[in-house]
Amino acid sequence: MMIHCENLRFTYPAESFQLAIEAFSVEKGESVALIGPSGCGKTTLMNLLSGILSPDGGQVIVNGVVVNELPMAARQRFRLGTIGLVPQNFELLDYLTIRENILVPCRVSSQLRLTGEIEARCGDLAERAGIAAHLDKFPRQLSQGERQRAALCRGLVTSPPLLLADEPTGNLDPENQDKIVSLLLGEAARIGASALMITHDPVLLPRFDRVVEVMKLRQKGGAA
């Protein structure tokens, strides 16, 4: 099992929002779409899974490791080695070229080294994402869709066993949405990774192995 959560509880300080999930699991190699209305806790759940947030109670087990019991620095290292994050707003650094942005996980990590193999993978991914011609450009020179594809390449470049994508198609036109999802699921399948993606677009749902409604997950408190 790639992800397993039990009795997960989280409350933002000074806010009434509460997320309580009794159990939630994702199998290895499985692709899951997380859906639900705005504010239902999709992003919060994803941040709990990636270790960006710590739960008030319960356990988050990713790839056999209890993430919420790791100290902060270890959690950062674990995230770098295990999870490929694809945020909604790209989170590209404007002073780096697209190539440098894709390779940035190797720059900030003490465990990942920038090898020729990773650089070659960067080129391959960019080729498949259709942004190979833009590798030496800066983010502001690219369209929204191209930037999102660059962010996706960054999430994939280290070949992580788990991909977490927070609404990566939110700001894109249908053509770009299709490209992103194809790339995400195709690459996940190629490297045998599990993929969890938040989306609002019902057109994309049939492409996933499973669709989980976060509201139902919270109400029923059961595994989907």
Place this chain on the structure above:
Amino acid sequence: MNTRGVLFLGLRYLQRNRAKTLLLVAAFTLVWLLPAGIGLIVAKVESQLRARAGGTPLLLGQAGSPLELVFNGIYFTKPQVATLPLREVDAVAETGLADVIPIYARYAAGGHRIVGTTLDYFDFRQLEIAVGRNLLRLGECVVGASVAERNGLKAGDAVISTPETLFDLAGVYPLKMTVVGVLAPSASPDDEAIFVDLKTAWIIEGLGHGHDEAEDLGEEEKIAPTIPGDTAVRLNASVLEYNEITPGNAERFHFHGDVSDYPVTAAIILPPDARNQALIKGRYTKAGGLQLVSPAAEMDELFATVFSVQRFVLTLLLAIGIATVAIGALVFLLSYRLREDEFRHLRHLGADLATLRALVAFEAGFVILASLIASGIGMALIHTIAPVIIREMMG
């Protein structure tokens, strides 16, 4: 922490924000460079002025500003200092208490001071002729090493004195002088001067001159009756004044009036011992219309003032420096607040706190280090051009 990654990200950020980086480096450079540069220039000026002043026991001049007298007599600036007649210089020599070297530093050629003096001056300053020979005749000059280098002069070339009053027909005319020697460099104001004999300096002033012989008129050209046997000469505008002294016309140069009335701007007094020095000082303390100054004492007084001004300026610079550093720190802090998203992104990607702190420290350290290096280069530059700055300051 990935040190290479930190360096890479830090350099990329600074490179992409090079305008901000350069502005910060420039601001910090000025903070370091201004006080250090002022200190360096003041120290160099002080050492140059003091060395020269310390080697000149006493200076005699017309009453007035003692500092102007010192600057004229030993640095050859302040050409408008009041003059004293040569008679006063001779009077000191006649006492037998000291050797005396007259200085007449009033005119210039191509921006270099023409210093009228005697051959004793070269011995006193231990100046060596590197090329050519010393002064022998009227109209000859020996140029300082810098003058020769800057103007490409060598023995046999000529320099022309700068006319003082272009539209005054009775004023100072330019005199073409032959360079007979070039002095060896001495790292002193002598390098910047053109030395001539005192009489040549007076010829530049128009006190001595040479012209065509007046022509005798024959009896048939006389238009008025004269006493038989008297001679009549033609003295009109066609009488040619020489503007160059050559072996052919040197004999025709002459001075009108009493030479002891002719001016000098200063006289270097060289008493052989402290006793004679005290005697001369005593004699000139109450001398009406003249002043006898000790250049070293004048420099002490000057630098006491300079240092108090320098302290004031450095205090101001310190305040400005603190303000600049504070503004620089504020720029960094604001920049980090603006970059909160970036740091959050990096943390999401797995950067630990140590990596982010190292990134911030590297960027700030780079700016400070770059400004220190730029200051070092600036100091080296100031060190190199200090003689030019000092020359310009001395006027």
